[in-house]
Structure formats: structure tokens, C-alpha cells
Amino acid sequence: MMFVLDSHCDTPSQMMRLRDLSIDNARGHVDIPKLVKGGVDASFFAVYTPASLSQEEACRKALEQIGAVYDTVDSNRGKVALAFTPDQALENKRNGLVSIFIGMENGAPVGKSLSLLRLFHRMGVRYVTLTHSRDNEICDSCASVHKRWHGLSPFGRDAVAEMNRIGMLVDVSHASDESFYDVISCSTRPVVATHSCCRALADHPRNMTDDMLRALARNGGVIQINFFPVFLDSGFAAI
Numbered sequence: 001m002m003f004v005l006d007s008h009c010d011t012p013s014q015m016m017r018l019r020d021l022s023i024d025n026a027r028g029h030v031d032i033p034k035l036v037k038g039g040v041d042a043s044f045f046a047v048y049t050p051a052s053l054s055q056e057e058a059c060r061k062a063l064e065q066i067g068a069v070y071d072t073v074d075s076n077r078g079k080v081a082l083a084f085t086p087d088q089a090l091e092n093k094r095n096g097l098v099s100i101f102i103g104m105e106n107g108a109p110v111g112k113s114l115s116l117l118r119l120f121h122r123m124g125v126r127y128v129t130l131t132h133s134r135d136n137e138i139c140d141s142c143a144s145v146h147k148r149w150h151g152l153s154p155f156g157r158d159a160v161a162e163m164n165r166i167g168m169l170v171d172v173s174h175a176s177d178e179s180f181y182d183v184i185s186c187s188t189r190p191v192v193a194t195h196s197c198c199r200a201l202a203d204h205p206r207n208m209t210d211d212m213l214r215a216l217a218r219n220g221g222v223i224q225i226n227f228f229p230v231f232l233d234s235g236f237a238a239i
Contacts, residue, residue, distance in 0.1 A: 003093065006030075006043040007224040008103065008129075008173070008195035012065040013048055015072060022076050032079050035098050042089045042099035044127070044194065045069050048106060051134035051141070055111040062109040066102060066123055073100055084124055103171070103194065106132035112155045114162050127169035127194065130156065130179065139179035142205040151182035164189045172196075172216075173206075173226075180212055190220035197231040204231055 011021065011030050019025060024033040035043060047065040049058040073082050083089040083099035092099040102124045110117045110128070117128075131141045135148035138156040152160065160183060163170050170187055172180045173196045183191055193216065199207035208216070208223065216223060229236040 001090075001093075003090070004039055004041045006040055007192070008046050008105070008226075009043045010048060010105075011043075011045045012069055015068040016065060021072050022079075032076055032098065036079065040098060041093050042083060042101060044101040044103040046103045046105040046129070046194075047125070048132075049108050051106065051108065051132050051136070053108065055108060055137075058106070058108040059111070059116070062104060062120070066120075066125070069100065069102055069124075082124060084126065101126055103127045103129065105129040106136070106174075107138045107159070108132070108136045110138070110159065112137045114158060117159060117162055117168075118166060121166050121168050125168065127171045127192065128159075128163065129171040129173050129194065130159075130175050130183070132174050139182070140176040141174055141179075142176045143174070144176070147176060147178065149179075151176070151178040152186070157182070157186055160187050176205075177209075177212070180208075181215070184215050184219050187219065190222075191216060192221050193223040195226040196223055197226050202231050202234045202236075204234075204237075206231055 009030055014028060021031045025031050047062050049061050073080055080100050081092045081097045083092055083101055089099040104125045107128045107130045130138045133141055133143040135141050135144045138159055139152045140147040140149050160170055170183055170191050171194045172183055172191055173193045197207045199209045
């Protein structure tokens with residue numbers, strides 16, 4: 001059976017702007033009618049928090065977005081359903097429902113608390129993109145000039161181990177190269193890059209080198225390609 005999964009969709013930020021996902025919006029790439037029409041079986045709605053926020057602000061923003069995801073699913077029963085496991089997603093497909101998974105883009109809401117990490121997992125978060133555009137308490141970002149940790153922080157190593165234990169995917173998109181290799185070396189579970197591209201095609205620090213792609217494959221992990229043109233083709237940025 002074919003199963004179509006979107007591993008990273010920034011829809012929760014649109015929910016916070018009061019976009020109604022139950023209708024086919026003239027603007028925006030994703031809403032429930034488009035998911036159904038496009039044959040998407042499941043989508044990870046990414047709970048994104050900007051790097052500019054404090055840990056407390058990021059935690060509150062993440063909670064608000066998770067609440068919005070639950071509210072949206074509740075108001076569109078019969079079309080979509082939450083999924084927390086692959087088996088639930090497959091069952092939803094058999095019942096004609098689009099599965100909504102929850103991911104977290106930027107581990108900043110966790111701060112340095114494994115208890116918060118576990119709490120977000122209980123709320124349904126099934127992957128964490130470890131960082132975003134700045135270094136945080138978990139690891140360095142690909143976008144920072146002066147790296148804070150030169151890879152995973154000591155807490156970051158504990159966080160990866162705990163994510164492995166509780167069944168939460170480690171997402172290395174936005175992580176620095178050093179952070180990526182630290183994750184690969186210490187994770188006992190397959191690692192994912194939910195929205196990255198290939199540096200051989202577009203020389204951008206957000207993208208992964210051929211060596212990184214091979215390391216990800218040896219780990220048993222996968223990469224999902226980001227369709228933003230700057231990350232797909234070096235020539236586009238020069239236009």
C-alpha cells in the first residue's frame with residue numbers, strides 16, 4: 001500500500017493567524033481540502049518557535065500551537081484525525097481520514113528540561129527539530145557564526161538519549177554539521193532530516209553534504225526534501 005507523508009508542514013503558524021483549514025483557501029499551500037485532493041495520507045504539522053524568543057515565551061507559543069492543532073482536528077472530524085503511531089496512521093487511511101502528526105521545529109521550548117521533553121511527547125509531539133536559526137540549549141545551528149557548543153551540548157546528548165528511549169524522532173534539519181555528526185554518533189535510533197536538501201546542488205549551510213547523506217543512510221534514517229528554491233538550486237539565489 002502506498003502511503004504519502006508530508007514530514008514538515010508549517011501550518012500551525014497559519015492557524016495562529018486564524019486561517020480556516022476547513023476550506024480551500026485562495027492563499028496558502030495547505031488546508032484540509034488540498035490535503036484530501038492531493039492524496040496526502042498524513043502530514044506532520046510543525047510547531048515552530050522563533051529563535052528570538054526566551055525559553056518561557058517559546059514554551060507558551062508551542063503550547064498554544066499544539067492546542068490549535070487539537071482544536072482544528074476536533075472541528076474537522078470525519079476528514080482528519082490525530083495520529084501518534086504508524087499503526088494509527090494506517091488505520092486512519094483505511095477509514096478515509098488524513099492523519100495529522102505533530103512535530104516541533106526548534107527544541108527551544110524544552111529548555112534544559114527532560115521533563116518538558118517527556119511532557120511534549122505525551123501531548124503528541126513525535127519529532128523535535130533540535131534547533132533553528134540560533135544555537136540553543138541542545139545544539140548549534142547551521143546559521144550561527146560563532147558556535148556555542150561545537151556540536152551537541154551535554155544536555156543535548158541527554159535529550160537525544162531520552163528521545164531514543166521514549167520513541168521521539170530526532171530531526172537534524174537546521175543543525176550545524178558538527179551537531180549532525182554528534183547526533184549520528186550517539187543516537188541509537190534512526191535519525192531524520194525532515195526538511196533539508198543537498199549541498200551538492202545548492203551550496204547552503206541548511207543543506208546536507210554527500211557524506212552527511214551517506215551517514216544518515218547508514219544510520220537507517222531518511223531525508224525529506226524542502227521545496228524552497230534557494231535550497232534546491234544555487235543559481236536561484238543569484239537571480
